[in-house]
Amino acid sequence: MDIVQKSNRFPSLSISIAVIALSGLQATVSTAAEPAEAVTYSGHVASIINENCVVCHREGGIGPMALTNFDQVRPWAPLIQLKVANREMPPYAYDHDIGIQDLQADWRLSQSDIDTVVAWVNQGSPAGNLDEMPAPPVLRGLHDWNFSAQLGEPDLVLSSVPIDVPASGNDLWDKHYISSGLTEDRCIKALQVKPRGDAKTVVHHANTYFAEVQEDGSVDRKPLTEYAMGKWGEIVPEGVCRTAYANSMVQWDIHMFPGGLGGTAPNAAIEDNVVELGIWLHPKDYKAKVTQTLATYQLDQGDLLIPPNGTAMTQGFHSFDHPVRIDSFQPHGHLRMNAASLEIFYPATGKTEVISMISNWSATWHHSHLYEPDSAPLLPTGAVLVTKQWYDNTAGNPNNPDPNQWVGWGQRTADEMSHSWIAITHLDAETYAELVEQRQKSQDQALPAGD
Amino acid sequence: MSRIRAVVTSVAMALVVNAVFAVSAGAQEVQRFLRPPPKGGQPIVPFMEGWYGNADGSVTVSFGYHNRSEVDVIIPKGDNNYIEPAQLNGMQPEVYLPGRQHGVFAVTIPASMSDETIWWHLKTGSSETLQVPGARGSTAYELDRNPRPQGSVQPLIWFEEGNPGTGPEGVMSTTVKTVAVGAPLTIEVGTDDPSVRDPSNPVFAKPLDTRVMWYEHQGPGKVQFTEYPSTPFIAAPHVSLRNAMPAAAARIAIPASKGPARVIATFSEPGEYLIRARLDNWNASDSDGFDQCCWSNAFQRVHVTP
Numbered sequence: 118m119d120i121v122q123k124s125n126r127f128p129s130l131s132i133s134i135a136v137i138a139l140s141g142l143q144a145t146v147s148t149a150a151e152p153a154e155a156v157t158y159s160g161h162v163a164s165i166i167n168e169n170c171v172v173c174h175r176e177g178g179i180g181p182m183a184l185t186n187f188d189q190v191r192p193w194a195p196l197i198q199l200k201v202a203n204r205e206m207p208p209y210a211y212d213h214d215i216g217i218q219d220l221q222a223d224w225r226l227s228q229s230d231i232d233t234v235v236a237w238v239n240q241g242s243p244a245g246n247l248d249e250m251p252a253p254p255v256l257r258g259l260h261d262w263n264f265s266a267q268l269g270e271p272d273l274v275l276s277s278v279p280i281d282v283p284a285s286g287n288d289l290w291d292k293h294y295i296s297s298g299l300t301e302d303r304c305i306k307a308l309q310v311k312p313r314g315d316a317k318t319v320v321h322h323a324n325t326y327f328a329e330v331q332e333d334g335s336v337d338r339k340p341l342t343e344y345a346m347g348k349w350g351e352i353v354p355e356g357v358c359r360t361a362y363a364n365s366m367v368q369w370d371i372h373m374f375p376g377g378l379g380g381t382a383p384n385a386a387i388e389d390n391v392v393e394l395g396i397w398l399h400p401k402d403y404k405a406k407v408t409q410t411l412a413t414y415q416l417d418q419g420d421l422l423i424p425p426n427g428t429a430m431t432q433g434f435h436s437f438d439h440p441v442r443i444d445s446f447q448p449h450g451h452l453r454m455n456a457a458s459l460e461i462f463y464p465a466t467g468k469t470e471v472i473s474m475i476s477n478w479s480a481t482w483h484h485s486h487l488y489e490p491d492s493a494p495l496l497p498t499g500a501v502l503v504t505k506q507w508y509d510n511t512a513g514n515p516n517n518p519d520p521n522q523w524v525g526w527g528q529r530t531a532d533e534m535s536h537s538w539i540a541i542t543h544l545d546a547e548t549y550a551e552l553v554e555q556r557q558k559s560q561d562q563a564l565p566a567g568d
Numbered sequence: 569m570s571r572i573r574a575v576v577t578s579v580a581m582a583l584v585v586n587a588v589f590a591v592s593a594g595a596q597e598v599q600r601f602l603r604p605p606p607k608g609g610q611p612i613v614p615f616m617e618g619w620y621g622n623a624d625g626s627v628t629v630s631f632g633y634h635n636r637s638e639v640d641v642i643i644p645k646g647d648n649n650y651i652e653p654a655q656l657n658g659m660q661p662e663v664y665l666p667g668r669q670h671g672v673f674a675v676t677i678p679a680s681m682s683d684e685t686i687w688w689h690l691k692t693g694s695s696e697t698l699q700v701p702g703a704r705g706s707t708a709y710e711l712d713r714n715p716r717p718q719g720s721v722q723p724l725i726w727f728e729e730g731n732p733g734t735g736p737e738g739v740m741s742t743t744v745k746t747v748a749v750g751a752p753l754t755i756e757v758g759t760d761d762p763s764v765r766d767p768s769n770p771v772f773a774k775p776l777d778t779r780v781m782w783y784e785h786q787g788p789g790k791v792q793f794t795e796y797p798s799t800p801f802i803a804a805p806h807v808s809l810r811n812a813m814p815a816a817a818a819r820i821a822i823p824a825s826k827g828p829a830r831v832i833a834t835f836s837e838p839g840e841y842l843i844r845a846r847l848d849n850w851n852a853s854d855s856d857g858f859d860q861c862c863w864s865n866a867f868q869r870v871h872v873t874p
Contacts, residue, residue: 286712287618287860292853293718294770330770334851366770371717376707420636422613425700452708518708521701523613525634525668528858531618531708 156237157245158187165230166190166197167254169207177259179317187244198238201231208347208482215474216459219492222349260314262395263350264307271309271395273298273361275325277369279389282319284376288529291371294328297361304358304405307397308351310344316390318377321346321530322483323392327361328368338368340411342394343538345449345483346378351411354444354490357542358405361396374530379481409444409542414504416535423453423510423524423533431535433504440549443494444540446473447485448506451533452516453524454478456507459537463500470494480516480530485538491559495544495552504537609636611692612643612664614700617671617736618711618860621704625679629702630711630736630860631660631688632670640665641692645786648691651675656686659867661844662786670857671736672844673785673865675702716854716861718769723761723778723825725847725866732760738865746871749789752832754796755782757845757866761825763852776851780829782818785844785867789837793818796830825849833870841870 156162166174166184174180184190190197200206204213209224226234237243257265278293312320322345326338339362342351353359371392376384416431423429448457459472472494473486488494496502512520524533544552617630635641641664643649651657659673675686685703692698713735715721724732726739733739747753759780765772779802784791795801795818802819820829835841848863849855855862 280717283712283714285707286710286714289717290854290859291717334771334774334776336771422634422636518706522709523615523634523698523700525613525615526858528856529708529860531706532858 155243156233156240157243158190158237159245159247159250161233161245162190162237163187164251165226165234167251169224169226169230171254172256175256175259187247191242191244194238194242198235201226201234204231205477208479209484210475210477210479210482211484211486212474212476216471217473217488217492217494219489221352221487221489260311262311263309264352264395264397268307268397272398273396275367275394275396277323277371277392279391280371280373282316282373282375282387282390284384284386286375288321288531289373289375290528291373292368294330294366294368297327297363297365297367299361299363299365301363301401303361303363303401304399304403305353305361305396306399307353308342309395310342310348310350311393311395313391313393315377315383315385315387316392317346318379318382319373319375319387319390320344320392321372321374321378322370323372323394324370325394326368326370327365329365336368341367342411343447344392345447346480347482348447348485351445351485351540352487353409353540354442354493354542356405357407357409357444358399358403359409359411359540361398367394372528378530407542407544407548409540411538411540413449413536414502414539416504416506421508421526421533421535423508425521425523426511428510429508431506431508433536434501435504436499436501437496437541437543438498440498440544440546441496442542442544442552443472443488443496443502444542445485445487445538447483447538448475448478448504449483449534449536449538450478450506450508451480451530452518453508453510453514453533454480454506454535455509455514455516457537458505459539460503460505461494461496461500462503463497465497465499469503485540491556493542495549495556497549502539506535506537508533610641611695611698612636612641612690614688614690614698615668615670616688616700616702616709618709619702619704620711620713620735622676625682626676627682627704628674628676628735628737629686630671630674631700631702632668632672633661633664633690634668635664635666638666643690643692644788648697649689651686651688653681653684653686660688660690663784665783668857670860671863671865674735674737676737677703711860715763716852716859718772718852718854719765720763720849720852720855720862721761722862722864723759723763723847723849725780725845725864726758727756727866727868729758732758733866734864736863736865738867741866741868744869744871746873747833747835748873749835749838752794752834753870754830754832755843755845755868755870756828756830757847758828759822759826759847761822761847761849763825763849763862765852771853775824776849778822778825778847778849778851780820780822781846781848782820782831782833783844783846785842787835787837787841787870787872788839789835789841789872791836791841791843792834794832794834795820796832799828799830822847835870835872838872838874841872843868843870 170184174184176183207224310323324343325341328336328338330336414435416433446459456476456478458474460469462469613634615632617632620628644662656675685701687699687701689699722734726732727741761778782793799820802821845866
């Protein structure tokens with residue numbers, strides 16, 4: 118593994134390899150990263166695929182092909198190489214060289230794993246000794262909750278009212294109300310929204326709100342959680358309360374795209390489409406000093422207007438009158454959006470910090486990027502969130518349904534949006550100071566002696 | 569609100585236009601350009617909202633527009649405002665209100681031409697001509713007339729009982745009304761919303777009102793709408809989502825979604841006019857302009873004498 122070792126010693130070479138990989142020059146990457154020793158499926162690759170791919174690529178999974186054994190993997194080896202080298206798979210398009218890298222539920226492969234897969238394919242995708250395979254992965258059931266392994270079953274499951282979705286036609290928005298069943302306010306530990314079965318590809322978004330319907334029919338609502346296609350879920354940091362309100366209705370706001378979106382879209386009618394919301398709650402006596410809210414932070418500069426065969430960029434700004442911690446960042450757009458970033462501008466110093474960049478964003482994977490608590494940005498009062506989103510309405514965008522159309526803001530999949538869902542922990546001055554001090558101490562301890 | 573003629577659109581606006589499209593063109597060469605488009609300004613942007621496949625093989629294409637300035641703009645039909653092929657030209661508006669106006673008119677491409685693409689060309693002042701195609705295209709733009717999840721459908725609107733229209737294509741009056749410049753003309757439409765909703769849904773506990781808005785669609789002069797005593801205008805300020813259709817002052821509520829809407833129109837110049845009445849049920853949670861459902865247009869032809 119001489120070259121890989123050199124890469125580790127010389128960061129500039131690592132970066133060069135990554136840049137070449139991102140540019141799609143597969144052969145160049147393969148040559149540069151090829152290890153000297155033989156790489157086999159049984160000895161090296163199976164464990165990578167088992168740990169990172171088969172959760173979706175198995176019988177009944179959402180991946181278009183199963184990759185659970187050598188016979189299934191081998192025919193797809195060149196495509197796997199291409200997708201892995203370009204960081205298109207696993208589908209977690211968060212830039213690996215910009216901004217905060219410590220994320221929860223991070224699906225990205227390490228560069229070492231990428232190099233191994235690339236080298237294996239270049240060597241002819243040999244099987245190795247199939248009698249000496251790594252232990253098969255322990256997978257959750259296809260319909261299990263994503264957090265069931267660490268949190269068990271949700272304390273509360275709220276299901277939408279079933280609805281039939283036709284095979285084609287105009288997008289649909291289903292807004293109806295159910296009872297939450299909660300009789301006292303509780304603090305939320307985690308949430309997941311889960312379309313059942315084939316509904317995964319037709320449910321564009323499924324948002325929920327605590328809602329009160331007024332006498333005149335108007336509705337006051339507070340966000341409960343958000344789901345858009347591909348979202349894994351939300352975990353609320355320890356020591357924080359995100360409130361589930363008692364004695365409230367829950368409004369489902371479900372946007373459906375008949376026929377579905379993405380490679381596994383059924384293009385067929387779906388009967389009794391149901392979306393479920395699982396809520397894990399803290400114990401009743403759970404105490405928290407600070408609260409978290411999830412909200413959208415919108416474009417507020419310029420119009421969202423994309424010319425035919427052209428591109429566009431939007432910006433949004435927001436600041437708070439108190440210190441905050443950013444717990445997660447989830448940009449939202451549709452078929453023309455292809456990149457997004459989150460920056461923080463500090464008026465006191467004039468500096469701008471890039472927090473997150475997603476250079477290859479796709480509407481089929483609306484990840485909520487959950488910052489590890491020790492890395493989540495701490496913002497002093499007045500710091501400005503700067504959200505940027507980019508749009509490609511050219512024929513070069515493979516998701517583009519029609520590059521000859523003007524595209525503006527709208528709720529349909531064919532229209533566009535420009536906002537981000539961001540979970541914010543709202544801090545008082547004292548808690549903010551404590552967290553800053555803790556962060557500083559932990560950074561000091563991490564420094565090698567003598568530095 | 570002042571009105572301007574496209575032919576006298578200011579040089580300043582033209583500069584804004586050029587700035588917008590300079591950004592767009594340059595962006596194709598630079599992956600991550602940093603200047604967002606400015607708020608507001610010209611030109612009027614034509615939108616193809618979507619297409620309906622009809623049972624007889626024809627295709628109905630719905631069009632709207634976005635006037636990003638704060639004033640009405642008039643673009644007469646002709647070299648600066650036309651649809652091709654020529655036999656499908658004629659229903660596009662000449663009066664452009666501020667904001668995003670959805671489904672203002674529709675064009676039905678007959679079955680014999682259903683593979684063809686129609687183009688709406690629109691030139692505001694001295695800006696470049698913008699165009700948008702309409703065709704049986706991507707399924708992402710497919711529309712339908714089926715009930716929405718909470719029961720909303722395109723409501724019925726008519727000039728003559730038994731001849732209702734629905735959707736953006738709506739209904740055209742079979743008669744031309746004649747009136748003199750400055751004289752009042754009463755225009756009436758009948759309306760009914762057959763949407764079936766679940767009364768156990770708390771937002772549908774009471775019957776919803778529908779709403780009729782009156783617009784000058786085409787004409788050489790200014791049309792003034794005043795309320796008819798039995799169908800007064802809605803006094804409450806209009807709240808719109810994302811700058812959509814903010815400008816129609818002539819709004820009439822239809823209690824319980826069934827009944828007539830009348831308005832008195834006066835005309836400033838002689839000539840041929842087209843008045844549009846738009847009936848919507850956007851008080852329902854599953855109906856909105858951005859949802860591309862549910863509303864219906866009715867077009868009244870008026871001949872105005874000196």
